[in-house]
Structure formats: structure tokens, C-alpha cells
Amino acid sequence: MDLIIRNASVYDGSGVEPFTADLGIRAGKIEAIGDLADVQAAQTIDAEGLAAAPGFIDMHSHSDWVLPQPHHGEVLAPLLEQGITTLVGGNCGASPAPIVPGNEGRVKAVGRMLHDQALDYAWTDMASFLDLLERNGIALNLAQLVGHGTIRTGVKGGAPEPAADDEIAAMADQVRDALDGGAIGFSTGLGYAPGVFADTEELIGVTAPLAERGGIYTSHARSYVALARHDDPDQTPSNIRALDETAAIHRAHGVKVQHSHLIFVGDESWSSTDRALEHLERLAEQDADIACDAFPYVGGNTTLAVFMPAWALTQLDTAVSDPELRGKAKRSLERNQANFGMCWDDTQIMWVPDRALARYEGLTIAEIATARGTDPTDTYLDLLGELGPRARIINWNYSGRDDEETSLRKVLKHPRTCFETDTILTGQGFDNPASYGTFPRILGRYVRELGLLSLSEAIHRMTGMSAERMNIADRGFIREGMAADLVLFDPETIGDNTTRKAPDRSPSGIVAVVLNGQVVVRGGEFDASTRAGSILRLSDGRVTA
């Protein structure tokens, strides 16, 4: 054996109770599980008292944009140091590939928000993107989605109306090409331009190749607030209708669908949590193969422009500077803040593109308004002009605020919830704590301290269940023949050490991480020089290295 892990308490990823065993690893795979006392190995780790789990799968990442950077290992070290071995990238409609005539400007503009170092965009289609990463080497495994926003811009530019039939066919051709090039599925970002301009019919048309190839559909949904339409006699909240829209892709094509980062934005939405989870369950029972994912914090990152009404997204400069349009935008913002139960104390600036303005990072809109002596909503509009729409923010009213996290706990407890970081980790600016503590926080705070779910179930939803959702066939479980992606941790001490004001603290309790058979994290520290990751590609409905 290349490596033997002795006497581990093995949580195999299926959700069953742990058993004690030695794990023998050879040529990047789990070769033997059992009593290996008589077997020799080049390396041995004594795991007495430790839990061994499959490597954690981050179901919703944006770090695919950082992987092409030569020094991505340093930037992404916090992910490995919390036990993540596989990223699902390309979420929220934003993938770095394909680059086609027509979308290059947008891809680079989105990239400007999601990575901070200069990047050589030396790829065109999905196949060449993944080949490039494979050639250069990557610090952890990548399962890549192709994004609707990337593809739509190539076909339709920024045009704010639903696509015509020939445009839908052109987009579907590109989706098919990306799936054939190794993408594992397709993502949408229906709260952002240009996804916000697409109707359900367009989404069903564009995703037709998923039915042929068997890839997953993931969706940053149309709405995460509970807003009823005036003309709807049932007063169905918008976040519930959004679940139906995700399920519609399953109904149309029979593929698995994943409702991304299930959050309840603003106080007024929290009370719709039970109804949304019941609706999710009902959809699942009616055989819509649907699940969701979530991060264990009441804050999440997004962009500064996210609050602006849809009509303003194509003319942000004018919407901020023209007195009449600004007045209209301000009234809409104030109405929404009141209706959704949001306040400008909740919105913290994380990163601004112009480094000369980095002094704003870490401050809330309300803090900046107080310092300037200006009205908070006006301050927001001013900042949109000054910092640009792509400034990153973190919003602290997702499924709770401060210690009030009843809604968040319901989501985390729900059996159809997988886990994700959904962070923008670039090495610059103020960090999202989820980049450092997501998985340890679930295992420490929600499993050990609060007893919200059992350790074996939590691990199942971080590993085996996540792999099955994404059709990943060669990992997610500790079984003979599976890839040797493993996390060794101390169940008594594992935990997240971040706070809202100190978001970049390393977690406790992660002892070692094994990636494709190579020990890449020792004593909690990632060796950033390693490139042990694999590209996972879709082929015949199965995703493997």
C-alpha cells in the first residue's frame, strides 16, 4: 500500500453508523478496508480516536474561476483545510467556459468579480478549459457546470427579453457541446442579468441536451423572498413558485435538479421556511428528483447590484445618476427593504474592484451612511456608482440574523439539504466566513453542540448524497475501488472559529485530508504546492475522473 490509515472510526458516506477499520490506499484508490495489521505501507497514519469520512463535496462553488491562476493553491487553501476535496463549479449561470465571439467581454467582467489576479483566458470551449486545468494541475477536484449566463450572452448579448426559438436552439447546441466537453450539467442564475430575462420556456429549451446526456440542472432560483403576486388568488409566495420552476426542468427532461443555496432573504421571508420545505418535499414525493443545498451561516455573498430592480440592471449608471430614474430606484429599494424586512445594517462590503477604495471593505452600508451623514438608501445608490455594480457584498439576513436562526436550522436539518460554501474566495478583500468554516461548523455546532442531525447523516449529506446528486460515481463513499478522497477529523473538537468581524480563522479538528491518495493537509495545514486534484467529467450519465 502507498498509505494505510489505521484504526479509524469510518463514516462511509452512506449514512450508516461508523465502524472501526484500517483503510489501505494504493494508486489513488481505496484498495482495502478492514484489519490491515499485517500489511506494509510506505506511509501510515494512526487514526485512533479520529473519524474518517469521504472528502467533502462543496455542492456550490465559484472557485472554478480561481483554478486557472498559477497560485490558486494558496488562495484556495481554506477550502482544503476545512476538508473539501471536490468543488462543483460554474454555478449561478456563471462559468468561465465556453468563450465564444460575443461573450468574451462578459466572461471577463464576471471573472473580474470572481478572481483577483490577472488571468490568461487561454481557452475557448469547455473541453479546452478543462484540458488546460488538467495540464496545469489543480489543487482539488473539479466537477464543472456550464452556465446559462455565459452561453446566453454569446447568443443574445445583454438583451433583456426571452430568447426566440432559433436563439434557444443555438444555446442548446452550446450546452450539448459543453456536456460533450466534460461539463457535468447546467446552471442558471435567475436573480442576475441575463438569467433574470429568461422565461421558463427558454430554460426548458436550453436544457434539452441534459435529457440526452444525463447531466444535472442547478439553479440560483428566480426568488428567495416570499412575495405574493397581487393578481394571484392563492397568494403563493415567489420563493415557492421558484421551487416549481426548478422542478419544471425535471418534469421536462427527467434529470436531477438542485435548487441552489436555499435561503430566506429578509425577516419577512423567514416565516415561509416551513411552507417552502414542505413544498420541496411534496415535489420530491411527486417524483421531481429535486434537492437543495445550503451554507450554515445567516450571511451570504453576492454583488452590490443585487438589490436593484430588474428594469435598472441594463442601465445602472443612468439609474444612479439621472434624478428621475434615481428617484424611481430609491422608492423601489425602500419599498423592497420594508416588504422583505431588510436593513442597510445587514449589508457589508467585502471587496471593491478599485483597490484605492479598499477602505470600505468590512463596513456596512449603514456604517458608511452614518460616517457620511447621508441617507442609507442614497448611500447605497452612491456606492453603486462609486464602487461599481460588481463590488462584492455579504448580506446578513439570510434565514436569520445574529443568533436568530430558526429558519436556517430548519433548512440544515432537512434531509434533502446538501452543503455548500457558495463563497467568492480570491485572496483579496474581506472574507466570507463560509470559505473557512462551513463543514467544520456543521459538524461542530449543528451536530455535536445542538444535536440538529447525527454525525453519520451530516457526513452522508456532505459526501455520498452530494456525489449521487451530481452523478459522481467514483467518490463520495469509503468503499473499495473508490477514489481515495478522505478527511480525518476529531469529532470532539471539530469546529468553526470564524466571526462576522474575523471571518478568516482556520477551523479546529481537521487532522488530515487525503486527495486522490495523496496526503495534502497535515495538522490542519494544506501544502499549497500540491496539484493532486482531478477533473471529473460526464460520460454516459456518470461523472468520474
Ligand SMILES: [Zn+2]
Ligand atoms: Zn447564486
